[in-house]
Amino acid sequence: MMSYFTEANSAETVNARMDPATNPRLAVIMASLVRHLHAFAKDVTLTQEEWETAIAFLTRTGQMCSGERQEFILLSDVLGLSMLVDAINNRRPEGATENTVFGPFHVPDAPIREMGANISLDGKGESCLFEGRVLDLDGQPVEGACVDVWSDNADGYYDVQQPGIQPRWNNRGRFFTGPDGAYAFRGIKPVSYPIPDDGPVGQMLGQLGRHPYRPAHMHYLVTAPGFQKLVTHTFVGGDDYLASDAVFGVKTTLVAPFEPVTSGDTAWRSPFDFVLVRE
Amino acid sequence: MMSYFTEANSAETVNARMDPATNPRLAVIMASLVRHLHAFAKDVTLTQEEWETAIAFLTRTGQMCSGERQEFILLSDVLGLSMLVDAINNRRPEGATENTVFGPFHVPDAPIREMGANISLDGKGESCLFEGRVLDLDGQPVEGACVDVWSDNADGYYDVQQPGIQPRWNNRGRFFTGPDGAYAFRGIKPVSYPIPDDGPVGQMLGQLGRHPYRPAHMHYLVTAPGFQKLVTHTFVGGDDYLASDAVFGVKTTLVAPFEPVTSGDTAWRSPFDFVLVRE
Numbered sequence: 011m012m013s014y015f016t017e018a019n020s021a022e023t024v025n026a027r028m029d030p031a032t033n034p035r036l037a038v039i040m041a042s043l044v045r046h047l048h049a050f051a052k053d054v055t056l057t058q059e060e061w062e063t064a065i066a067f068l069t070r071t072g073q074m075c076s077g078e079r080q081e082f083i084l085l086s087d088v089l090g091l092s093m094l095v096d097a098i099n100n101r102r103p104e105g106a107t108e109n110t111v112f113g114p115f116h117v118p119d120a121p122i123r124e125m126g127a128n129i130s131l132d133g134k135g136e137s138c139l140f141e142g143r144v145l146d147l148d149g150q151p152v153e154g155a156c157v158d159v160w161s162d163n164a165d166g167y168y169d170v171q172q173p174g175i176q177p178r179w180n181n182r183g184r185f186f187t188g189p190d191g192a193y194a195f196r197g198i199k200p201v202s203y204p205i206p207d208d209g210p211v212g213q214m215l216g217q218l219g220r221h222p223y224r225p226a227h228m229h230y231l232v233t234a235p236g237f238q239k240l241v242t243h244t245f246v247g248g249d250d251y252l253a254s255d256a257v258f259g260v261k262t263t264l265v266a267p268f269e270p271v272t273s274g275d276t277a278w279r280s281p282f283d284f285v286l287v288r289e
Numbered sequence: 290m291m292s293y294f295t296e297a298n299s300a301e302t303v304n305a306r307m308d309p310a311t312n313p314r315l316a317v318i319m320a321s322l323v324r325h326l327h328a329f330a331k332d333v334t335l336t337q338e339e340w341e342t343a344i345a346f347l348t349r350t351g352q353m354c355s356g357e358r359q360e361f362i363l364l365s366d367v368l369g370l371s372m373l374v375d376a377i378n379n380r381r382p383e384g385a386t387e388n389t390v391f392g393p394f395h396v397p398d399a400p401i402r403e404m405g406a407n408i409s410l411d412g413k414g415e416s417c418l419f420e421g422r423v424l425d426l427d428g429q430p431v432e433g434a435c436v437d438v439w440s441d442n443a444d445g446y447y448d449v450q451q452p453g454i455q456p457r458w459n460n461r462g463r464f465f466t467g468p469d470g471a472y473a474f475r476g477i478k479p480v481s482y483p484i485p486d487d488g489p490v491g492q493m494l495g496q497l498g499r500h501p502y503r504p505a506h507m508h509y510l511v512t513a514p515g516f517q518k519l520v521t522h523t524f525v526g527g528d529d530y531l532a533s534d535a536v537f538g539v540k541t542t543l544v545a546p547f548e549p550v551t552s553g554d555t556a557w558r559s560p561f562d563f564v565l566v567r568e
Contacts, residue, residue: 014532015369015539017376020372020373024537028499031498037497039333039335042332046328049325051370053325054317054318058374058375058378061365061371061374065359065361068361069351072349072354073351082344082351086344090327091340092340093299094296094327098331098334217312217315218311218315219309219310254306260294262293
């Protein structure tokens with residue numbers, strides 16, 4: 011008995027078209043995607059004109075992408091999908107440091123610096139000492155951990171956004187822990203900044219009455235042999251945008267203290283320990 | 290009490306970020322979209338790598354779009370979304386002719402031709418007489434209806450796909466009904482053809498073990514003052530691809546008879562009545 015597509019059987023009809031020899035994982039993903047896509051259109055009784063608006067939006071989003079700009083990742087970020095995928099794939103036991111989004115501004119192979127070195131090379135911003143330890147879940151120090159750090163400068167831009175303006179490797183560095191698991195470096199107290207909002211995603215945020223800002227944060231990629239990779243930020247407590255991060259990256263446990271320092275040439279101190287999970 | 294994004298509250302947190310002054314219809318659509326998008330990612334436990342694959346696919350799809358090619362519409366078509374939106378927006382009473390997808394090949398303002406004229410200008414294909422009446426739901430003829438028709442040629446291409454190769458307005462024309470509501474024109478028995486499959490959507494179809502073919506069909510846009518617009522096809526009964534139309538456009542009631550004709554210079558006859566619904 012031939013069964014043609016109808017409003018009632020729409021998703022089942024589309025999914026039944028997949029070849030039984032389709033890669034099983036792809037089949038699971040596509041079947042769920044089609045079910046949710048059709049349920050969405052039915053739930054909102056999507057009009058032809060709204061569908062056309064969506065097609066045009068997706069097209070503009072794709073055409074905004076270039077080597078320096080990934081508008082579909084921005085879209086995923088502001089819809090909370092990036093954080094959700096990060097959360098799903100990084101469920102950790104109580105006590106372990108939580109993950110957050112990687113972001114587009116990491117550069118591999120940053121300079122390996124002496125413990126305590128200053129990563130801020132442009133002389134801007136309020137100097138801040140970042141220090142703490144890399145630990146395992148039992149509280150024991152992790153030796154030989156690589157603490158790869160990066161942040162924006164005091165103007166709210168990463169070095170890769172301003173080649174020729176900022177020094178190369180400004181506010182970036184890698185630090186390797188010794189037997190005590192301790193790390194320390196000087197940087198600046200990070201500042202909040204907007205995600206690129208001059209494209210379709212920025213227009214969408216505008217229509218939803220949402221601002222494009224991220225609260226100030228320091229990025230960390232912490233790796234050590236035998237441990238799960240940790241991709242995270244520490245956020246500056248008290249930042250105006252903590253509760254409204256445009257990409258939903260904030261977690262309570264990642265809000266770090268930033269304490270004023272009254273002596274020396276450093277204005278702030280931010281202590282934070284990273285707790286890794288064994289593989 | 291501040292509530293940050295978590296795996297459990299993800300969609301609610303994103304949706305709570307919308308300004309209360311957001312256009313109400315946009316707010317409804319976005320809230321449902323975010324709920325379904327997040328539910329999809331959770332249902333399949335989407336991995337980081339799969340997310341990256343999806344981002345790259347959407348980017349390629351956007352960058353395939355040009356003035357002559359709309360890859361996101363193709364994507365919507367092969368996922369059944371285009372037909373679903375068509376169905377949702379064109380629910381009609383029993384007895385009315387059903388809608389199907391408009392497709393990308395309509396050209397407005399086709400030549401108005403004498404009733405019975407031949408729209409096939411390239412001399413290719415098997416000649417076919419298309420005839421019937423435009424009626425209302427009570428079976429009464431609709432006078433002054435415009436029957437706008439278009440099809441591919443015997444090689445499976447529309448004239449706009451082959452400028453300089455096919456005559457302009459090949460297999461296109463508009464016919465206006467008289468007091469009897471009757472229409473008649475000569476064309477060719479349409480042939481099945483593939484949707485453009487040299488892009489990301491074609492690659493996706495390949496991975497799903499799906500072919501890109503549409504069953505042979507004649508396109509109709511039937512309009513008349515005081516009646517709802519009808520966008521539909523008639524399909525050639527017996528076509529190999531009826532049960533597997535790449536874009537899910539087939540409906541049982543739109544499969545038309547194509548009867549061999551034993552006399553004259555016409556090989557086939559396809560009778561079909563269109564029943565319109567008053568506005």
